[in-house]
Amino acid sequence: MPRPKTARPKSAGTRTRPAHPAKVPQAPQRGRPGPVRFKHDTRAHEYELEVLPGLEDVAAAELAAVPQARDIRGLRFWYPGSPERLLRLRSVAAVYRLRRWDVPRPRGLLGHQQFEELAEFVRAVQQAGGHTSFRISAAGRESDVLQRLTQDLSAALGLPYSEEGELVLRLRPAADGTGWEVLARLTPRPLSVREWRVCNRAGGLNASVAHALHRLAGVRAEDRIFNPMCGSGTLLVERALMGPYEAMVGVDTDPDAVACARANLAAARRDVEVAQVDALHTGLPDRSFDLIMADLPWGDAVGDHASNAELYPAFLHEMYRLCSRSGRLVVLTHELRLFERALAESRWEGYELLQVYSGGHHPKAYLLRRG
Ligand SMILES: C[S@@+](CC[C@H](N)C(=O)[O-])C[C@H]1O[C@@H](n2cnc3c(N)ncnc32)[C@H](O)[C@@H]1O
Incomplete structure (x- = not known):
């Protein structure tokens, strides 16, 4: 097992040598769309962020740091001009532009003026994002009114409707009950x-x-970071993109996972060491790392419950040895009872960081320190 390098990457923004709901949505099949560009629009528009349940506070903190975002109410806010900056929010699932119409029912959106405004609203988003199809998400999707709205929008925009449509339009009653809102995914x-x-x-x-997870664990330039069981390298890439660190290394026993993590890191243009090594037998000296972050096998897609019963206590024991005195261990798992039992029998102390709901899973993350 190679030792972690101590040379600090020049900066998170520096290009270096090229070297998955809570699981990954499928990658796009076709060519990747270009950047979203709203030309010549300096007006302020209202937006809403969509996040995985459990990540609301993290996303709100990320939003609070966006210059010019104003009138922030939870994940809803106003923002002037082109919204490209909003698309760099990393804890967010999607950004929607939002507009309200003072109509009592969706039928009101079919009125001449309202429909013209709606078509213009959607067209601006479509032209900026390059969406090639659309879909409508609303209660009563099969109603005559929504069928007609779908047909008319398709004709006005020259866009086909598809159940998998790229331009997601959400229709819902306004919270005060006096109008309807339309949200368009950017x-x-x-x-x-x-x-x-x-x-x-x-x-x-x-x-x-x-x-x-990295935001909650703290992003520190002096951290020597270890990602045991790195799989496709998600935790490595995301951390490498967040800012400088002292050293970072990932390991996985599966050679395909190692190759996968390396490919993703290369695509992100980040030079991080990934080795095919058993995380429980690295041969590294005591206290080699300041931050250890692991997405353990949950016993469904990866691993099984019987092997996890052995793995979890052994993992906590070995990470205790590898963690520096003031270091942190962050663990994400869906095997909650097993993990909490193993934790109670370990020397680690800490607390629950978050629980996130995604894709039928509801894993918890823990932030632990040496007791
Ligand atoms: C839940 S997956 C990690 C997924 C990863 N976070 C990602 O985004 O792709 C768990 C990984 O742990 C690896 N693994 C299991 N036991 C291991 C061990 N003792 N040492 C190193 N890797 C191990 C598996 O090969 C698998 O890739």
């Missing part, structure tokens, strides 16, 4: 489908969750 794909993901694996972590 990007053809969810933001959690990252540009860098050229390799996908069963059990791959959703990149927004990986980003959120």
Whole structure:
């Protein structure tokens, strides 16, 4: 097992030598869309962020740091001009532009003026994002009114309707009950489908969750970081994109996972060492790392419950040895009872960081320190 390099990467933004709901949405099949560009629009528009349940606070903190975002109410806010900056929010699943119409029922949207406004609203998003199809998400989708709205929009925009449509339109009653809101997703794909993901694996972590975990663990330039059981490398890539660190290394016993992580890191243009090594037998000296972050096998897509019963206590024991005195261990798992039992019998102390709901899973993340 090679030792972690101590040379610090020049900066997160520096290009270096090229070297998965909470699981990964499928990567786009066709060519990747270009950047979203709203030309010549300096007006402020209202937006809403869509996040995985459990990531709301992280996303709100990320939003609070966006210059010019104003009148923020939870994940809803106003933003002036082109919204490209919003598409760099990393803990967010999607950004929607939002507009309200003072109509009592969706039928009101078919009125001449309202429909013209609606078509213009949707067209601006479509032209900026390059979406090639659309879909409508609303209660009563099969109603005559929504069928007609779908047909008229398809004709006005010259866009085909598809159940998998790229331009997601959501229709819902306004919270005060006096109008209807239409939300249009800015990007053809969810933001959690990252540009860098050229390799996908069963059990791959959703990149927004990986980003959120690193935010909560703390991004420190002096950290020597270890990602045991790195799989496709989601935690490595997301951290490498967040800022400088002292050293970072990932390991996995599966050679295909190692190749996959390397391919994703290369696509992200980040030079991080990944080795085919058993995380429990690295041969590294005591206290080699300041931050250890692991997405353990959950016993469904990866691993099984019987092997996890052995793995989890052994993992906690070995990570205790590898963690520096003031270091942190972050663990994400869906094997909650097993993990909490193993934790109670370990020397680690800590607390639950978050629980995220995604793709039928509801894993928890823990932040632990040496007791
Ligand atoms: C849940 S997956 C990790 C997914 C990863 N976070 C991603 O985004 O792709 C768990 C990984 O642990 C690896 N693994 C299991 N036991 C291991 C061990 N003792 N040492 C190193 N890797 C191990 C498996 O090969 C698998 O790739």
